Amino acid sequence: MNKGAPKQTNNQAALSHKLSTYMKAQAKVNGFSGTVLITGKDAVFLREAYGLADYEWNIKNTIDTKFQLASVTKQFTAAAILQLVEKGQLSLDDKLNKFLPDYPDGEKVTIHMLLSHSSGLALGFKELALSTISADSAYNEIKKIPYAFSPGTNSGYSNIGYYVLGKIIEKVSGEKYAVFLKKNIFEKAGMKNTGISNNDSIILKKAKVYHHTENGLAHNPYINWEFNIGHDGAYSTVEDLALWDKVLYGTTVLSEEMKNRMFTSYNGHSFGYGFLINPFYNQGHQLIGHDGGFFGTMTSFNRYTDDGLLITVLSNNQSPAYMLAYGLAAICFGKDVELPYHHQKVKGNSALYPLFKGNYEDIKIIENDGKLYYNDLDLELFPESDTKFFRSDDDNRTVEFMKDSDGKYSMIKLTKAGVAEIRNKK
Template sequence: MKGQRMFFWFLSKPLILLRLKKAIVTIRSEINPILNRMIMRRNLLALILAIGGLNFAASAQTINSAKLDSFLNVLAANNKTMGSIAIAQNGKIVYQKAVGYADAGKQIAANTKTKYRIGSITKMFTGVIVMQLAEEGKLTVETTLDKFYPQMPNAGKITVAMMLSHRSGLHNFTNDPAYGGYMATPQTHEQLLSRMAAMAPDFEPGEKYAYCNTNFVLLGYIIEKITGKPYAEEIKERIVSKIGLADTYYGGKINVANSEALPYKYNGGWQEGPQTDMSIPAGAGAIESTPADLVKFADALFSGKLISNASLQKMMPVAESYGFAMGKSNLDDKIGYGHTGAIDAYRSILSYFPGDKVAVSYTANGGSISTEKIALDALRIYFNKPYALPVFAKPLALSSVDLDKYLGVYSSPGFPLKITFTKNNTTLMGTATGQAAIAFETTVKDVFTFEPAGIVIEFDTAKNQFTLKQNGNTTVFTKE
């Protein structure tokens, strides 16, 4: 019997295997949908967790918009600023606000689309185009100025790198006493070149750093010589159109109807100021823009959309505070890169913090507090750092007669400039030799301030003296 059963087993094995295979197929057909649903649920759960993680990461930086609003409203309510701000992270704007007027006379309020003259932030645009031309092999940073403008002093020894980093030694033409006489009048390249070439250099090329607008006017002209196109077109083609800036261009006379802000100084009320003719600042300061466009420009620059990383590294300052067309700023433990701007009554700042991928820009058409301070204080609020909103003391009410004891010409041994104090109704005006007059404010007896430049003046009328305090330096002046 055993032998027969074994014989039957061997004879029946193919049939049994066939039945087993059919059973397995049936089981698989029933189990696979269950497994697939389990896998899909597991993937869905992972996706939900991932999205939740992203949402958590996105909301980890909670923006205190109400405090930011209050901060800017306090400044505006005390007539400390009129302007617009934008903060962006990872290339996306996370906060915007405008305060004050584009046209104070007609009570036309500024908004986030209002455009401002950005002054020397223009130098970053010029620097980017120079680096693009270098990448294209059309010049190098070691190319000397005599290849383009041999009539300039020391042209054979001044390199593009020296001009980009303000180490050329060329005299800053906007500091020349004659500048105020023609700043509002259109100038040709030839006229400006003649003026700049006639100025004696301040030091030997490469010897030291000294901020100089002449460098970047010349760089703008060099861009035109190399490309055969106006600087304005090169800005549009190489930067504006390339990254989609909607409100950035080479400026002209201010047109409020085109959402452009007029310049103002505050003297008991907002008073419209003069306008530089934009044929003059050129590659050093002729661009108009909005904070929204400026933070987009900064993000594009640092994300490799305009120049290579190698070129960007050359632009970024390392040991010093200024590199190629770019400066360095600090916010506590954070380091930012960008530029400030000042032209007429306009002030501006653009700063990008690579460690956080955060960009901030504040542009102003009037006010006494520096745009750099406003932007950095806004970032303190943005980063949830301890920050108390400013409280401003009421200005002292002085009569015109009260100011008489301060008036006169003052000098100090070793100080290169004399300072003359005059009055405009009830406002004390100070003028350093060859410079424009500035209006001082006072909240304490015998003490006057000019916040944009960090100037504090303390009078001792019994001694016919005043003490000038600025940037940690103290100088005593005596009335002549």
């Protein structure tokens, strides 16, 4: 715990120990690399760095290491748009073609639709982001990408929508996206270690990024930051993100009215403006958060606002930040969470498999040719005992078949990031 943190009570110290033990195991067993910050209303529960910022030079991550944020960037874009709304420089009902007249069907898309992922614009432009083309050429290509659905008729996550919002910020303000955010958000929040990436600047203490390949970890591919912004592009530290969390409880950056708009869920996917509002994984607590991921960058920013709890996980080696944040939240809320361990495949008792197959609420267990599969034949379950299995795509997600009082296998215990959930057989 840092020297400036409030003195912990015995309960807080016990919680800190559990959180620290969990993350040390994640680093040891699963190779987590990154930083974690967990704060409450009056205490810092965990503030720690793990792994390496540079694998080639064996340079360790520190608590002030800067990480790419991926889609956690979207909340800053949304905040900037709402600032422009508050200043009367645009309206949530304004149409896209008011700002980008050449964008196809722009007269059908509103600012609100872009913010709430209901515009129909497609998911993204991954291949373009990895290219060396100019920002103008990229825009011309992005305009050609077909809509996923008619604007306003559905909801679907869209990186393109937030890329477009970034361009609108520049058009309305007359400033570069990076400049506007620095002046109107980062500086106001005291976020001195936060900015927007570009292709040229040298950023001190910024972690290199690595992703998994068949041959192990490799450098992230080239990403063109000249235009891969709005939906992505920000970098920060866990401590700067804690400052951002703090200002969102006040009105330094956004008025109460604008925050209410940002923190409202507008559809069945829990999309607010730049945030997810009480998504299905909120564990029964008010959650305003967002995750991010692009190759080796994996991030998770979670504000449990009724509890005054902030959980931030940033990774530079494709560690599943969102899953770790889920496990850490469960510990904070008093749940029993299993520590990670190395899973070993053994020879299973296939005679039991006919008893295991079936529908367990939203999960289907399939038996085929002496093997078990999860939902479809692409995802095999590997046995680690007669009744417990781990998923072939992620060994930190396990399935255990359990008997009821009549001795029948009628339920499964699913474990993800160490958090258990029960599903009953239909």
